[in-house]
Amino acid sequence: MIIRTRWRSILQTVTLHLGAAALIGYFAFQGYNGQYGLLARRGFEQQRAELIEERDTIRAQREAIEAKVRLLSSERIDADMLDEEARLLLNLVHPKDLVLLRSPDAERAP
Helix, strand or coil: CHHHHHHHHHHHHHHHHHHHHHHHHHHHHHHHHCCCCHHHHHHHHHHHHHHHHHHHHHHHHHHHHHHHHHHCCCCCCCHHHHHHHHHHHHCCCCCCCCCCCCCHHHHHCC
């Protein structure tokens, strides 16, 4: 009987240690490769950097458009801006302007 209890105690100890090692291994694996692990964090940081860059680009475009709208506001109209927009929309040129015509092939050449 003493032998059985000794084997049982050794088996219980080994089982406990193996179970603890398996649990630690599982959490270590998930901490590195899991959905929110270290590898995923690198991807999140890269995605965050791309989104910040896109946000800054869009913000700069919005600020440029807002500045243009401010120049065309009803309280204070900038004559040059109004003239430029009118010529662009109507496809007209002032008689005193110098116009340079380029062939479409010249635009493609480096």
